[in-house]
Structure formats: C-alpha cells, structure tokens
Amino acid sequence: MSVPTRKRRWLTICAVTASAALVALPAGAAPGPDGGRPFGARTLAQLAAARAQSTGGITPKVTAQDSDGGNESDEIAEGADQYAEARTSPGVVAPGAYGAAWTSLNNLPSSGGSWRNVTDLPYNSDDSRYRDFDSNSSGGSGNVTGRLAAMAADDDGYVYAGSAGGGVWRSRSGGGHWEPVSDRLSSQSTGALALDGSGRLWLGTGEANTNADAYLGSGVYVLTDAHHGTFSARSRVGGDELESTTIHQLRFGGGKVWAATSEGVWSHSTKTLGGAWKLEFAPNPDYLPGGSLASDPSAPYKNLANDIAIDPKDPSKVVLAVGWRSGDDYNGFYTKVRGTWTRITSGLGDLPSDADNVGNVTFARSADGSRYYAIDQSPEQLNTNPDSGLEGIYVAKSGSPFGPWTKIADYKQLAADGSALTSSGYMPGVQAWYNQFLTVDPANAQHVYAGLEEVYETKDGGGTWSTVGPYWNFGFPCWSIDPAKQTGDCNATTHSDQHGVAIGRYHGRSYVYVGNDGGAYRRPLDGAQDSSGHATDWTSLNDGTIDTLQYYSVGIGKDLAHGGVSVTGGLQDNGQSILRSDDKVMGSDFGGDGGDTLTDPANGCNIAEEYVYLAVQITQNCAVNDGSWVNDASKVTSYNVAPADNATSEARFIAPLAADMKNSSTWIAGGRHVWVQTHGYAIRSGSEWTSVHDLGAGHTATAVAASGGKVYAAWCGPCNNQGFARGISVGNADGTGWHDVTLPVDATVPNRYLSGFAVDPKNADHVYLEVNGFSRHWTEGPGAGVGHVFESKDGGTTWTDISANLPDVPTNSAVVTAGGGLAVATDLGVVYRAPGRTTWQRVGRLPAVAVLQLKLSPDGGTLYAATHGRGIYTIKVRDCG
Structure with missing residues (x-):
C-alpha cells in the first residue's frame, strides 16, 4: 500500500518466505501447467490518480512497473516462480533434502555466541513519522508482523498462530504476549493448525498457499498439552510419509484425522499416533515420489489436495477437493463409490463439478451440522478474468457436503458490499488461489466469516455481506493523511491477504481471530460495524512479542x-x-x-x-x-x-x-x-x-x-x-x-x-x-x-x-x-x-x-x-x- 499516490502495495507480492521446511515444491514455482502468469490486469495507479484529484493533491508519480499492466496476483505467482527456481533448478529436488541438511547442520560444531533479535518490538505500518509519498502510513493496518498461514483458538483464552516461515506461536491471553512453541522442529513453515475434541493441537507443516515462501514440511505433529507444552520431533504423527509435502488442511471425523497435502489425501487414527499414514487418494500416483514420473517437471502439480468435507451425520461419507489452482484435468470433487474414489460429476447444485471451475477450495461446517459452506476458486476465472479468480461462495442447507449447494456470493456481490478493491480497479477474489479462509459461528449456523484479500461477514447465511476487514482505508471518504490520526477518521482495519481464521473465547467473550500477510488480528465475534459495513473494533495482536517478519535484506x-x-x-x-x-x-x-x-x-x-x-x-x-x-x-x-x-x-x-x-x-x-x-x-x-x-x-x-x-x-x-x-x-x-x-x-x-x-x-x-x-x-x-x-x-x-x-x-x-x-x-x-x-x-x-x-x-x-x-x-x- 502506498498512500494516495501509487498504491504500490497492490503491485506487491505476497510471496517468498522461508523456513527451513523440507524440500522445494515448486509450489507456483517452476512453470506449472498454466504455462506462466495466470492473467493480466489493469494497474492500480488509477486509484492513486483518483485520490490525488479528490484531495486536490499533486498528480502521483507512477513507475513503469506500476503501469505495465501487471497486478499483484501476477507478481505473487512470478515471485513464487523465481524464489523456488533458485532452490530447484536445474531439475526437480527429491523429498527429504531439507531434513537431511538440518541433521547435518545440527552435527556441526557450534560457536559459543548467541543471536539477539533486534526487531522484537512493535512494527507500526501506520507510523505517522513516515507519511511519505511511498509509505502506507494511514492505511489502517497498524502493528504488523510476517505472514500467518493458520490460526487456532479455544474457549480458555489460548490462541495459536502458525506462521509461513517462523514457526508456531502461542498466546495465553486471547492474543498478544506470544511465545514460540515449535522452535525444535526441522520445519518452521506452517500449513494447518487444528484443535481436536480433546484439546490437542495438531500442526501440519509446509505452507500450502502455492506462493514463493511455500516451503515443504516435515509432517504432522501433535501437542498433547497445548496450553503448556512445545512441539518436538517425538511428537510427529506416523512415520515419514508426509515429509516433504505441504499440508493445506487437517480435518477430523470417524476417529481419523484427514490431511489434504501436495501429495494427495492421507488419513491416520487420532487414537493411536504411531504407525504409518494411509494414502486415501492421489489422482496421479505415478507422479508421487518413487513413481515412474516423479522427476517430471509437472510432478509437484499433479496431486494437490485442498480440503476434505466430512458428512456430520455419517463420517464414512467424505468429499475431497483436489486440483491445481491454474487448472488440470484431474481438478474436481471426489467421493468413494463402492470402495473407489470417483469424481462427482453431477448433483452438487450450483457448486461446479467440472475441472475448469474447481480450483483452490475451502470448506466450513456449522457446529450443529445443519449447514456446510464452501469457497471455490476457478481456474477458468483465474486464466481469463482480469477482475477476479473467485467462482463463488456456496452453502449446502442440508448440512451434507454432497449438497445440493446454492451460490450465496460472487465477486460482484462482495464488491458492492463495502470492498476497498473496487476503487482500485480490482474485485474480491483476484487472488482467491492464494487468499482463502472460511469459518462458521459455533452458536449461529448463519453467521459466517470469509477471507479473500479482505474479510467478509454475513449474519443471514449469505443473504447480505459486509466487508468488515477492508483491504485498506485509502479511497474511503473517511480517509485522511493527517498525522495526528493513525487512520484518518476511518476505523482500523486488518492487513490484507487472508489465510487463517479461528473462533475462541477470552474472559467469557467470543472473538474471531484472523491471520494474514500482516500477522494476527481479532474482533468480537458479533462485533460492531459503521454505516459502510466496515468493522469498528479490530485489534492488532502484533505486539512485538511475535516476530515472524520476512526480510529479504538488511x-x-x-x-x-x-x-x-x-x-x-x-x-x-x-x-x-x-x-x-x-x-x-x-x-x-x-x-x-x-x-x-x-x-x-x-x-x-x-x-x-x-x-x-x-x-x-x-x-x-x-x-x-x-x-x-x-x-x-x-x-x-x-x-x-x-x-x-x-x-x-x-x-x-x-x-x-x-x-x-x-x-x-x-x-x-x-x-x-x-x-x-x-x-x-x-x-x-x-x-x-x-x-x-x-x-x-x-x-x-x-x-x-x-x-x-x-x-x-x-x-x-x-x-x-x-x-x-x-x-x-x-x-x-x-x-x-x-x-x-x-x-x-x-x-x-x-x-x-x-x-x-x-x-x-x-x-x-x-x-x-x-x-x-x-x-x-x-x-x-x-x-x-x-x-x-x-x-x-x-x-x-x-x-x-x-x-x-x-x-x-x-x-x-x-x-x-x-x-x-x-x-x-x-x-x-x-x-x-x-x-x-x-x-x-x-x-x-x-x-x-x-x-x-x-x-x-x-x-x-x-x-x-x-x-x-x-x-x-x-x-x-x-x-x-
């Protein structure tokens, strides 16, 4: 974000984070089946020009990079390509490379000195000292840190934040006063966090956002004493089956934990943590490690799984969402028919079943089992629509993942409900392949939070939506660059680009927690909004005790x-x-x-x-x-x-x-x-x-x-x-x-x-x-x-x-x-x-x-x-x- 001149942040990249996870999935890295950038789009420089005119200000300077017709989604993909190219070229890297390197590093003699963190203090993106032409100060994000890929929270005030490259962090006070809990692991890249019914914290390593920092992980770990313990190598579930994968989601049902990974869908008993993971489904097994096509440059894209939906009335009935964000013949929804995983080709209602329109998918189920919700990113939209890659948000009022599904929002509807993107020439979901979360209020099956670039809320099951967490405040009538006001007359918002969400309680009050490219934020679950539908009660939880900042340079x-x-x-x-x-x-x-x-x-x-x-x-x-x-x-x-x-x-x-x-x-x-x-x-x-x-x-x-x-x-x-x-x-x-x-x-x-x-x-x-x-x-x-x-x-x-x-x-x-x-x-x-x-x-x-x-x-x-x-x-x- 840049203040009203060139809103450079939209031409930014949410890419490249490192942790030492295991092996380089060219996740969006080497040229994938889409053959390059997914689409082109108009520049956001027009936003800067509009703001300058509306404030009577100077005409903004626009660099060639701002006006070359690219957009942030393009650049995320390009940055992802280039970061992973450095680690994978000239070929394909076999699984286990980072794990072996970590073992080797730990065997080296060590110097006697200790590192000191110099950035472990609040980092204010709205710092009024720096309202320069190219800063984002007054945008409304407040204190920020590095990208968080997953969130979890309980009813005792404990919050867990999984970062893209800096490990897992725990707060005992409803957010803030963080402490790292995964520093002993060989992978500091988080793909998924989940609390099970007994309060255990499950960690799936390897961020699965198909961006530049999407390092592979070392598997799934369980923290039995989530309130006080720390992860260790001994807390890994199963063997090495999930080493060198990314893990998009962990779901529970029927005494199993299901993992949607970059190498298909796997399951494991939640009662007996030893023993191997079971490969439930891989659409193209020849491309898995050890397969005849494992060294093919397209192998990392051939078995991507995004989420698992389990029928609350019968946990033996499961729907898998699999597929590469840019499209492939195998993309789609699958279920077991007479013991064989089979693509669902009809009967889903509004939810697409064809490969061209099933990409990155996120499911969410209401606590009472009465409703299922889904976000679907469309490869066809991604490759052809310069405005958005979002196919839609859907609900199954039957409570069954088999539907029938009804579309309750598309990008045009979300744009009309207070989005900050429309004035910039974009629409919600322009990065739906990268930004997604979805959750349902445990006490109200019609109260839903959805995350794309922004945070959206509906209280009536999708009939109406509000942009409670707009991309930024630039472009709104309440915005002002007045250094005496952090965000002008607007209320604080979250950082953009949403990845993780959780609902928990602290001191008897329910909160929603979101994780994004700027860290962790919270607001009351049933919070207040202004007349535009923007939340008035976001709090940044990035107090400086959590430092996951992703530096390229110093x-x-x-x-x-x-x-x-x-x-x-x-x-x-x-x-x-x-x-x-x-x-x-x-x-x-x-x-x-x-x-x-x-x-x-x-x-x-x-x-x-x-x-x-x-x-x-x-x-x-x-x-x-x-x-x-x-x-x-x-x-x-x-x-x-x-x-x-x-x-x-x-x-x-x-x-x-x-x-x-x-x-x-x-x-x-x-x-x-x-x-x-x-x-x-x-x-x-x-x-x-x-x-x-x-x-x-x-x-x-x-x-x-x-x-x-x-x-x-x-x-x-x-x-x-x-x-x-x-x-x-x-x-x-x-x-x-x-x-x-x-x-x-x-x-x-x-x-x-x-x-x-x-x-x-x-x-x-x-x-x-x-x-x-x-x-x-x-x-x-x-x-x-x-x-x-x-x-x-x-x-x-x-x-x-x-x-x-x-x-x-x-x-x-x-x-x-x-x-x-x-x-x-x-x-x-x-x-x-x-x-x-x-x-x-x-x-x-x-x-x-x-x-x-x-x-x-x-x-x-x-x-x-x-x-x-x-x-x-x-x-x-x-x-x-």
Whole structure:
C-alpha cells in the first residue's frame, strides 16, 4: 500500500518466505501447467490518480512497473516462480533434502555466541513519522508482523498462530504476549493448525498457499498439552510419509484425522499416533515420489489436495477437493463409490463439478451440522478474468457436503458490499488461489466469516455481506493523511491477504481471530460495524512479542541524530522497516514489498529501498514526512531512480543491488544489463544509471558485487528447470574489460542458481561465490554438481570448491569479516569459516529459518542476519568462531 499516490502495495507480492521446511515444491514455482502468469490486469495507479484529484493533491508519480499492466496476483505467482527456481533448478529436488541438511547442520560444531533479535518490538505500518509519498502510513493496518498461514483458538483464552516461515506461536491471553512453541522442529513453515475434541493441537507443516515462501514440511505433529507444552520431533504423527509435502488442511471425523497435502489425501487414527499414514487418494500416483514420473517437471502439480468435507451425520461419507489452482484435468470433487474414489460429476447444485471451475477450495461446517459452506476458486476465472479468480461462495442447507449447494456470493456481490478493491480497479477474489479462509459461528449456523484479500461477514447465511476487514482505508471518504490520526477518521482495519481464521473465547467473550500477510488480528465475534459495513473494533495482536517478519535484506548505518545505529530492511508485503537507536516502536517508511537495501554506513538515513524488478527509491532523511507532499510536490522526500530494466521487466523479482566496497558513491544494479551510477545517495533520476554490460537476451542478474571498480555479475537464463543456464560476467565499472567467465555444465561450479558474491576487502581479485539449490544427490537435472561455496583468487577466472563439511543446503549470501573469516547465510541459518581454517561451524542457534542476507555493522564488529520469517538478528563477529 502506498498512500494516495501509487498504491504500490497492490503491485506487491505476497510471496517468498522461508523456513527451513523440507524440500522445494515448486509450489507456483517452476512453470506449472498454466504455462506462466495466470492473467493480466489493469494497474492500480488509477486509484492513486483518483485520490490525488479528490484531495486536490499533486498528480502521483507512477513507475513503469506500476503501469505495465501487471497486478499483484501476477507478481505473487512470478515471485513464487523465481524464489523456488533458485532452490530447484536445474531439475526437480527429491523429498527429504531439507531434513537431511538440518541433521547435518545440527552435527556441526557450534560457536559459543548467541543471536539477539533486534526487531522484537512493535512494527507500526501506520507510523505517522513516515507519511511519505511511498509509505502506507494511514492505511489502517497498524502493528504488523510476517505472514500467518493458520490460526487456532479455544474457549480458555489460548490462541495459536502458525506462521509461513517462523514457526508456531502461542498466546495465553486471547492474543498478544506470544511465545514460540515449535522452535525444535526441522520445519518452521506452517500449513494447518487444528484443535481436536480433546484439546490437542495438531500442526501440519509446509505452507500450502502455492506462493514463493511455500516451503515443504516435515509432517504432522501433535501437542498433547497445548496450553503448556512445545512441539518436538517425538511428537510427529506416523512415520515419514508426509515429509516433504505441504499440508493445506487437517480435518477430523470417524476417529481419523484427514490431511489434504501436495501429495494427495492421507488419513491416520487420532487414537493411536504411531504407525504409518494411509494414502486415501492421489489422482496421479505415478507422479508421487518413487513413481515412474516423479522427476517430471509437472510432478509437484499433479496431486494437490485442498480440503476434505466430512458428512456430520455419517463420517464414512467424505468429499475431497483436489486440483491445481491454474487448472488440470484431474481438478474436481471426489467421493468413494463402492470402495473407489470417483469424481462427482453431477448433483452438487450450483457448486461446479467440472475441472475448469474447481480450483483452490475451502470448506466450513456449522457446529450443529445443519449447514456446510464452501469457497471455490476457478481456474477458468483465474486464466481469463482480469477482475477476479473467485467462482463463488456456496452453502449446502442440508448440512451434507454432497449438497445440493446454492451460490450465496460472487465477486460482484462482495464488491458492492463495502470492498476497498473496487476503487482500485480490482474485485474480491483476484487472488482467491492464494487468499482463502472460511469459518462458521459455533452458536449461529448463519453467521459466517470469509477471507479473500479482505474479510467478509454475513449474519443471514449469505443473504447480505459486509466487508468488515477492508483491504485498506485509502479511497474511503473517511480517509485522511493527517498525522495526528493513525487512520484518518476511518476505523482500523486488518492487513490484507487472508489465510487463517479461528473462533475462541477470552474472559467469557467470543472473538474471531484472523491471520494474514500482516500477522494476527481479532474482533468480537458479533462485533460492531459503521454505516459502510466496515468493522469498528479490530485489534492488532502484533505486539512485538511475535516476530515472524520476512526480510529479504538488511541495511545498517550510523544514527547521526540519536547515536548508535539505524537498522532497516526490505520485507515481504510489509514494505521497508526502519529502526532507529532510540525507537520503542519500529516504523515503515516504504510500502509494498521491500527488496534489496543499500544503507550508507556513515548515515543510516541515506537509504536505497528497492521495490520489485529494480524499482529503486532513494531517501536521505529516512523518508520522514508528515504527508504535506499531498498539496505540495516540493515536500516529497523520496525519489524514484529505477534503472531502465525496471521498465522492460528485465530484472529478477528481487533484483541485486550493491555499492562498491571502496567507493560508496558507485552503485551496481543487475537486470538484463549491469547498471552503474556514480552519484550515490544524491541520485535523483533513473536516467543517471549507465549500462556497462549487456548480459544477453533472456539473461538476468542474480548477484552483483564490486570493489575498487572491479565488478562481478552472476546471471541465469532460462532460470527455471526448462533448460536452466547460468554464468558469470566480470568487468569494470567504467564499462571496460567485460568478459564472460567460462563455466561449462560439468565445471567445478555447479549448474545451479548463483546467489551471491563476497569480495575480499583487501584484494578485489579474491572473491567467494555462493550457490543455491541442492547437489546432484537430491537434484535430478543436468550439471547439478556438488558444493555451495567457491573461491577464486584470480578475479573469477578459476574457482575452487571450499564447501568441505558445509551441509548440502541452499546458500544465499556471504560476508568477509575482519581478518579473513567468511560468514555464509543459508536456508537453515548461518555458518562460519574462521581465518586460516578449512572447515565450517554453525553460528549460534537460530531456529530452522532461512537467512537471505548478511551485513556487517559500520565498525565491522557485528554481524546482522536478515531472516525470512523471524526478523533481524545480530551477533558479535568475535562470537562467530
């Protein structure tokens, strides 16, 4: 979200989160059966223009990326593709890769130091200090954290939140005052949470939102003492049958727990937790692990299950919703007929039964068994309708999942009931393949909450709907940028993009809890609404004790105004955070997705903040602004300086950006071209970048680095497993001496995604290369090779594998510490090789969370780690080894 200029957040991506779950399902990752982006749609820049006109404000600036005809749903899919490409190319990764890496990492010797979380305080997306042109302040989301994929709650005030990449958290006070309860597991990616009739908490690992951060999991776990216990490896249900899957839903009936997974539908006894899971149904078993087509690039899409509906009157009668969001011949509803799972082809009433219109589906049943509800996302709508992918919301008044079903809402009806999307050129359900939840009031079978991009409520069984949790407040008459008011005259709303929901009680009152891309929110179950149908009583539960923030990057610079340092970083769907040394609350000065970050070590308010595809912003005052730019263009405090590859979409979703180690005014940016600008933070226009090297048609930079004018650029193209290729180009910042390094497929450097460089500050010809993905032991693809860290002493001409005892796990970035030590960020934490040593040790004890970037403090004495699911951590370099 950006304030009334370009509502950048709609052009954001809700993608890419990491946890160290197990193996890379190209969930929306490698090119799926849909063959690319699902659809195109008009830009949301018109919303910005409309708001500027209605307030008499300045005409908003619109970047090329904003006006290229793309939309958020496109970008979620693209970001998902690219994040997983890095971990799966050049082939398909076999199950168990992350599990084996986690075991290997735990067997490494560990340094004696401890990590400290520096972002464990409230993060206010409405911080009135940052009402800058490109912030989302005053949008109404309030305090936020990283994406929550699942929620559960009981009647004793206990609430459970399952994050996309930061594990499971528990509150004993109806929300807030959170504590992590799954840190001992090898997977911190949540797919489903559910409380059974005896109060046990069931966790299905592996987020199933088919987005970039959708890491696979390690199975299903049960916490018997949900109020006081913590998950451990010993609490896993069954064997390893569900390892390396994502789990979309867990449902109970007939003494069984049913799991809808990326590898079909499975069941297990709820009484006896040992013994294997039973595969109930897989529509295409040849594509399962061990099958004859398991290595086929389309295998991850061939057995996706979304939900299970169990007949309350006869739990032996079950309906399965299976299918890939973008469509496949097997999509549909299935039930057992004479012992065989058979597609239901008729008799469902309004609920579609054809493969083209059954995609991602969520069921919900009333507590009294009188009604069943369902949300259905349509592959046909997804692929053809620029407004919405929602087929509809349905009810079966018989209480049976077999119907007949009646449609009670479509996207047009929801749009007319107070949605914030209509003024932006979109309709509810535009991301229905990614955003879905559904629940029924236990005391009232006609009282239903539905989640898409927004939160909707009906109290009459679908006759009328209210948008109780609008996408944001921008566009509403009550909105104002007045810094004295957090959300103008509007009431607070939730963050957008809904994933999880639960109903529970606290101090005798019932509440609904929702989890979304901004964390956890609650309101009274039968809460109040204003005249527009918007809730007046949402409370953010993101009090800083839950830190699931999903960073792509981190930047550190001296805080000249307050002493100490300022810490900033780019986040999935939560913009750019900034934490100054005297802050008690962290603020957001930049909306949408935050990508790579450059921060001036000498002045932490000089920041280059990247949106996606190299849409770079510059601020030289931390983007502090009271919103006066609305009526005075001269009051803008950030500037769009995107290189031209942004306009042509020839850059990666999260594109590389770096400053020369010897000259901080020289910057390198990578798209199809290697771009250089020499004005540092004084740059004011994208025209000030110069292309010094063309990597070639179809090639795009994956990493850049520079020292003393010597530049390294890694690239891929194609970047997926359909002919994957990679390379390295080396040259000078003045455009001279550019050449491609010879890297044949069978070279020492594997034919995998090249993710980072670390240059020796004492010698520009001495450089380290980080390689993503998994070795050929796990990856079926040409030239997958072995190793993750390589060293060159001749400017990149030749390379030596120095991985030694490093676990076989994707590596993302590295830094050279004082004295020549090397710290490396991996998908499971940080490892370190001390000066003069050849082996690696684990740095501290982080949970199984991906670390995407490392940076050193201005004095070089502290290491900062940007994790994609647990915020930003620091450790003293002396404690690394």
